[in-house]
Amino acid sequence: MNTRTVEIGVGLFVAAGCAALFVLAMQVSNLTTLGSSGGYRLTANFENIGGLKVRSPVTVSGVRVGRVESINYDLHTFQAVVTMNIEDRYKGFPEDTSASIFTAGLLGEQYVALEPGGSMTSLTDGGHIQLTQSALVLEQLIGQFLYSMAGKKPDGGTANHVENQTLGQPEPAPAPQPGQ
Amino acid sequence: MLDLLQRLGRAALGFFRRLGRGNLFLLQTLASMPGMLLRPGLVVRQMWSVGVLTLVIIVVSALFVGMVMGLQGYNTLVDFGAEESLGILVALSLVRELGPVVTALLFAGRAGSALTAEIGLMKATEQLSGMEMMAVDPVQRVIAPRFLAAFLAMPLLAAIFSAVGVFGGYLVGVGLLGVDDGAFWSQMQGKVDFYDDILNGIIKSIVFGFVAGWIALYEGYDAVPTAEGVSQATTRTVVHSALVVLGLDFVLTALMFGG
Amino acid sequence: MAEPIIQIRDLRFARGSRMIFDGIDIDILPGTVTAIMGPSGTGKTTLLKLIGGQLHPLSGSIRVQDEEVPALSRSALYRLRKRIGMLFQTGALLTDLSVFENVAYPIREHTKLPEELIRDLVLMKLEAVGLRGAAGLMPAELSGGMARRVALARAIALDPMMVLYDEPFTGQDPISMGVLVKLIRELNRALGMTSVVVSHDVRETSAIADYVYLLSDGKVMDHGKPDDLWGAKTEWTRQFLNGLPDGPVAFHYPAPPFREDLLGGAGR
Numbered sequence: 146m147n148t149r150t151v152e153i154g155v156g157l158f159v160a161a162g163c164a165a166l167f168v169l170a171m172q173v174s175n176l177t178t179l180g181s182s183g184g185y186r187l188t189a190n191f192e193n194i195g196g197l198k199v200r201s202p203v204t205v206s207g208v209r210v211g212r213v214e215s216i217n218y219d220l221h222t223f224q225a226v227v228t229m230n231i232e233d234r235y236k237g238f239p240e241d242t243s244a245s246i247f248t249a250g251l252l253g254e255q256y257v258a259l260e261p262g263g264s265m266t267s268l269t270d271g272g273h274i275q276l277t278q279s280a281l282v283l284e285q286l287i288g289q290f291l292y293s294m295a296g297k298k299p300d301g302g303t304a305n306h307v308e309n310q311t312l313g314q315p316e317p318a319p320a321p322q323p324g325q
Numbered sequence: 326m327l328d329l330l331q332r333l334g335r336a337a338l339g340f341f342r343r344l345g346r347g348n349l350f351l352l353q354t355l356a357s358m359p360g361m362l363l364r365p366g367l368v369v370r371q372m373w374s375v376g377v378l379t380l381v382i383i384v385v386s387a388l389f390v391g392m393v394m395g396l397q398g399y400n401t402l403v404d405f406g407a408e409e410s411l412g413i414l415v416a417l418s419l420v421r422e423l424g425p426v427v428t429a430l431l432f433a434g435r436a437g438s439a440l441t442a443e444i445g446l447m448k449a450t451e452q453l454s455g456m457e458m459m460a461v462d463p464v465q466r467v468i469a470p471r472f473l474a475a476f477l478a479m480p481l482l483a484a485i486f487s488a489v490g491v492f493g494g495y496l497v498g499v500g501l502l503g504v505d506d507g508a509f510w511s512q513m514q515g516k517v518d519f520y521d522d523i524l525n526g527i528i529k530s531i532v533f534g535f536v537a538g539w540i541a542l543y544e545g546y547d548a549v550p551t552a553e554g555v556s557q558a559t560t561r562t563v564v565h566s567a568l569v570v571l572g573l574d575f576v577l578t579a580l581m582f583g584g
Numbered sequence: 585m586a587e588p589i590i591q592i593r594d595l596r597f598a599r600g601s602r603m604i605f606d607g608i609d610i611d612i613l614p615g616t617v618t619a620i621m622g623p624s625g626t627g628k629t630t631l632l633k634l635i636g637g638q639l640h641p642l643s644g645s646i647r648v649q650d651e652e653v654p655a656l657s658r659s660a661l662y663r664l665r666k667r668i669g670m671l672f673q674t675g676a677l678l679t680d681l682s683v684f685e686n687v688a689y690p691i692r693e694h695t696k697l698p699e700e701l702i703r704d705l706v707l708m709k710l711e712a713v714g715l716r717g718a719a720g721l722m723p724a725e726l727s728g729g730m731a732r733r734v735a736l737a738r739a740i741a742l743d744p745m746m747v748l749y750d751e752p753f754t755g756q757d758p759i760s761m762g763v764l765v766k767l768i769r770e771l772n773r774a775l776g777m778t779s780v781v782v783s784h785d786v787r788e789t790s791a792i793a794d795y796v797y798l799l800s801d802g803k804v805m806d807h808g809k810p811d812d813l814w815g816a817k818t819e820w821t822r823q824f825l826n827g828l829p830d831g832p833v834a835f836h837y838p839a840p841p842f843r844e845d846l847l848g849g850a851g852r
Contacts, residue, residue: 162481
């Protein structure tokens with residue numbers, strides 16, 4: 146095996162390895178969407194963020210416009226504070242835009258969906274979204290359903306003790322009422 | 326009874342002795358690393374025999390592994406109506422686990438055993454001794470280039486394995502079974518994180534390369550200098566490399582993905 | 585009397601539980617061919633490794649050119665080894681290099697001579713052993729005798745002051761043996777070296793040796809000039825030098841009496 150062949154071979158090998166890595170990075174992973182610095186920040190408070198994670202998507206009308214940058218807890222208002230990073234090209238959401246936490250598909254990845262309001266003034270960097278809807282927590286949903294079902298029982302309230310013990314506080318934010 | 330205890334004790338002492346010698350050997354090899362910068366030709370030559378010649382088995386295995394995963398993954402996911410997630414399944418399995426681990430096992434079997442046999446044979450034919458008497462340090466001239474080559478080649482091989490495997494999954498999933506082309510890639514890109522998945526996989530393969538190279542070279546260097554001794558050393562290389570790689574994989578996975 | 589170039593005093597060395605050397609004294613004078621002979625397994629190769637610093641003695645002193653070998657630092661030991669050439673029993677050529685490259689190896693490793701000069705040196709050394717025409721062959725293509733000659737050319741590549749020969753005549757046909765004998769003697773004279781030949785080939789070795797040491801059971805049994813030893817009175821020396829099958833070294837391995845062994849079997 147003469148030296149020139151060996152050197153060419155090894156060079157090709159290293160190039161192939163780097164190319165594979167490059168392909169993995171570009172085609173297989175989410176690298177192209179990373180490192181997008183810039184964008185402006187909006188915050189929103191939620192009673193319950195459910196399974197929302199950092200880097201979960203932020204969408205408007207189903208289009209991804211940004212990502213959740215950080216999630217903190219405010220001890221003054223006793224609410225979760227979600228900071229979102231919105232891409233610069235999507236400026237100008239009205240001030241009364243609402244933010245809700247929904248679940249995508251059956252396997253439960255949660256995201257923030259924004260719904261534009263009608264105000265004339267726009268949200269800018271550091272703006273705060275007032276109207277929020279927390280994530281649906283399955284146990285609370287079932288509890289509310291049972292609670293409302295028990296309330297409608299014709300023979301008066303033989304309310305289920307179990308449901309009183311497992312329920313959390315009834316939510317101040319409006320939650321969809323089953324039945325009625 | 327006493328005899329059994331004696332034998333156990335001796336085996337344990339022997340084990341620790343080998344471990345200690347192995348570590349001293351590793352330190353000696355690492356100490357020769359800076360000298361390798363002056364002799365890149367040696368390293369290049371070793372990368373040829375360790376890396377390039379292992380390429381064939383890596384690519385073929387990766388293709389088949391990817392294709393099988395495409396097939397099996399589809400069969401399972403289609404029951405949940407989730408066949409569009411096939412890309413995620415194939416990519417994450419490969420990049421996080423199968424790429425580094427299977428590459429390491431194949432490497433140990435092909436390149437590792439070849440290294441052990443080569444070094445063991447050099448020891449048996451007194452070539453290492455001869456080099457010592459010529460005032461040439463065999464660790465620096467013979468062992469260190471091979472170690473560096475294994476260490477550098479492994480992550481490259483693992484990356485190639487993962488890439489070819491994903492392609493194999495694509496061939497079967499999209500080409501044969503009708504998964505949507507766009508969904509395959511876009512779902513995958515959404516879920517595979519460069520830092521958490523791909524880089525972690527690369528780190529794993531670097532660690533495996535270090536360990537597999539060390540074991541292969543040490544077993545050869547420490548082999549009994551007879552034909553039977555070399556053959557036993559070669560077997561030990563493959564077995565020990567496999568066990569250590571799998572054990573380390575668990576530890577690394579727990580550290581990286583344990584969350 | 586010239587100062588000995590190698591001085592070994594009260595050397596003790598053991599491998600496992602077996603005592604290989606139990607207090608031996610050897611003096612090797614510069615410019616001579618000294619033979620170290622003895623039955624197989626007496627550790628003659630081990631002695632060469634001790635001189636070269638590859639093994640460490642249990643106790644005793646090994647002085648080479650007035651340096652205490654076991655006490656040398658790593659770099660000092662390497663410096664010493666550059667001045668010593670060693671010919672291994674199997675030649676120990678590097679199998680992936682050609683004959684030319686093998687002989688050039690020590691020159692390339694230890695000097696910064698330009699390629700043309702290295703080429704001339706290698707060809708000169710190969711010419712000295714009569715294998716200049718084989719420069720392009722690979723070690724696998726050489727016969728045993730030729731491999732040893734190439735190894736000899738490599739051993740003298742850096743013009744050492746001393747060459748150690750480990751069983752150079754073992755397994756050689758008469759012609760190759762004759763060639764090697766001639767080479768050892770002439771190179772020693774031409775290069776002004778000292779040679780230490782370890783062998784159990786009595787006739788060949790005593791033909792070229794200036795002085796002979798006979799080792800057995802970890803001790804020096806006898807030593808002297810070859811002619812003195814041939815006429816020796818000691819039984820052991822006579823048995824060894826003449827190759828007598830029985831004598832102080834018994835023919836029979838220790839065993840119970842034959843009659844007892846035959847008759848005392850199972851079923852009695």
